Amino acid sequence: MAMTDAVLRRERTGSKFETYMWFFTRVSGILFLLMGAFNIIYANLAGGQGNMDVGAQMRWAFFPISFHVESSAVEVTPNFSNPFWQVYSFLLLAFTATHGYNGIRVILQDYVRYPLLLAWLKALLFLLWAGLILASIFLIFVFAG
Amino acid sequence: MRVRVKIRRFNPEQDRRPYWATYTVDAEPTDRVLDLLVQIKSYQDGTLTFRRSCAHGVCGSDAVVINGRNRLACKELVQDVGRSIQIEALRGLPVIKDLVVDMEPFFRQYRSILPFLINDEPAPYDERLQSPEARARYDDTTKCILCAACTTSCPSYWASSDYVGPAAIVQAHRFIFDDRDRGAQARLAILAEGTGVWRCHTIYNCTEACPRGIQVTQAIGEVKKAITTGEIR
Numbered sequence: 001m002a003m004t005d006a007v008l009r010r011e012r013t014g015s016k017f018e019t020y021m022w023f024f025t026r027v028s029g030i031l032f033l034l035m036g037a038f039n040i041i042y043a044n045l046a047g048g049q050g051n052m053d054v055g056a057q058m059r060w061a062f063f064p065i066s067f068h069v070e071s072s073a074v075e076v077t078p079n080f081s082n083p084f085w086q087v088y089s090f091l092l093l094a095f096t097a098t099h100g101y102n103g104i105r106v107i108l109q110d111y112v113r114y115p116l117l118l119a120w121l122k123a124l125l126f127l128l129w130a131g132l133i134l135a136s137i138f139l140i141f142v143f144a145g
Numbered sequence: 146m147r148v149r150v151k152i153r154r155f156n157p158e159q160d161r162r163p164y165w166a167t168y169t170v171d172a173e174p175t176d177r178v179l180d181l182l183v184q185i186k187s188y189q190d191g192t193l194t195f196r197r198s199c200a201h202g203v204c205g206s207d208a209v210v211i212n213g214r215n216r217l218a219c220k221e222l223v224q225d226v227g228r229s230i231q232i233e234a235l236r237g238l239p240v241i242k243d244l245v246v247d248m249e250p251f252f253r254q255y256r257s258i259l260p261f262l263i264n265d266e267p268a269p270y271d272e273r274l275q276s277p278e279a280r281a282r283y284d285d286t287t288k289c290i291l292c293a294a295c296t297t298s299c300p301s302y303w304a305s306s307d308y309v310g311p312a313a314i315v316q317a318h319r320f321i322f323d324d325r326d327r328g329a330q331a332r333l334a335i336l337a338e339g340t341g342v343w344r345c346h347t348i349y350n351c352t353e354a355c356p357r358g359i360q361v362t363q364a365i366g367e368v369k370k371a372i373t374t375g376e377i378r
């Protein structure tokens with residue numbers, strides 16, 4: 001392998017991060033649509049039909065919390081009251097947020113030409129993402145839980 | 146028929162910025178755009194600069210933007226592009242003069258994916274044999290002539306020339322799916338990095354631009370699949 005090694009020994013990070021993020025984007029995209037659909041179906045089965053208008057149903061789909069559907073007459077339990085809905089809602093939110101923030105990261109990487117500015121913007125984006133995740137953990141598991 | 150040819154010209158030694166020059170040329174409908182350029186250079190303005198070599202769509206020297214699309218000037222017939230023709234240099238590469246761009250950034254990306262057969266197993270006495278089926282697997286990507294039409298039509302490449310670009314991925318595909326080659330994993334590792342295939346957002350400009358009709362986006366998709374599944378087939 002003498003020749004091959006010499007040729008292949010090139011500066012390389014060998015990082016799989018981009019591959020994983022690409023794959024995650026496809027999978028989470030499908031997953032959070034299915035999870036949202038399940039939320040809507042469940043809300044209707046649980047008595048939402050006739051009590052929630054379309055807007056409320058949509059809000060319920062992606063973040064099932066009581067003050068999203070305040071106007072409706074439906075009794076909004078479980079409202080994060082049991083661990084299943086807590087984990088479910090957190091996963092849905094985490095998938096959606098990570099999917100979206102990764103999309104912005106890719107766009108920044110494509111279009112920001114100054115390395116320093118790019119590094120700052122990416123750091124800012126990471127903080128926003130981390131803040132959102134932390135806020136959602138607080139909201140779902142501590143505040144409403 | 147009379148054809149109006151508008152060419153985006155630029156001479157870095159004289160001009161502060163590129164400008165459009167218009168020429169009127171007598172042409173046959175079956176003339177190629179390259180013939181018009183040759184005619185202008187020979188009879189109207191000797192300073193017009195462009196590249197061409199084979200004049201038959203083989204060498205890949207004369208890719209330019211014709212009426213907004215990346216084409217080989219030697220393959221586009223006047224009857225297909227109309228009486229009013231706009232020609233400019235490829236986008237995304239530095240212009241040296243008029244229609245001539247600096248291809249070095251393009252070739253640097255090409256070299257980065259190891260565009261040669263890698264196989265240190267002792268060669269057989271005569272040649273490394275391959276079945277027709279195995280040869281057919283990567284036939285499409287062997288057609289590439291490195292004209293840069295695809296890479297310079299890609300918005301991801303315009304945005305950042307760190308991206309290896311469709312042409313380099315096509316060339317990598319040509320070796321990755323060649324069963325005589327042993328360097329696939331090394332190439333896949335290069336293309337899995339941040340500057341590799343993930344910069345492709347399946348815009349399909351490259352497929353539209355390729356003068357050889359290579360299914361470029363599909364080839365990129367196959368490389369993406371090989372990276373994610375770890376399987377080459």
Ligand code: FES
Pocket residue numbers: 196197198199200201202203204205206207208217218219220
């Ligand atoms: S001059 Fe060779 S490809 Fe057009």
